Amino acid sequence: MTKLLNQDEIGKLSQEELEGRFQNLVSYIERERRKGRDHLDLEIDACYLYRELDHRRVVAENHQKYLQNKGVRLVAG
Numbered sequence: 001m002t003k004l005l006n007q008d009e010i011g012k013l014s015q016e017e018l019e020g021r022f023q024n025l026v027s028y029i030e031r032e033r034r035k036g037r038d039h040l041d042l043e044i045d046a047c048y049l050y051r052e053l054d055h056r057r058v059v060a061e062n063h064q065k066y067l068q069n070k071g072v073r074l075v076a077g
Contacts, residue, residue, distance in 0.1 A: 004045055010052050018056075022049040 005013075013021070025046045032039055 004041065007048070010048060015056065018049060018053060022046065022053060025049065
């Protein structure tokens with residue numbers, strides 16, 4: 001279905017490529033499940049893609065908070 005990527009390759013993907021690959025992979029897995037086929041290797045790949053998407057979301061949110069605070073770093077306490 002898709003070329004399995006390593007962490008370095010996933011990190012180099014643009015946001016659009018990452019989202020597209022994740023959506024395509026999840027759709028493929030769901031179609032295959034309806035046919036009674038499991039693809040554990042692809043499910044693991046989907047988890048890695050999701051984790052990268054989630055990480056980028058958190059970084060973007062934290063960057064926005066930093067900018068809104070005029071560059072003063074917030075310390076959790």
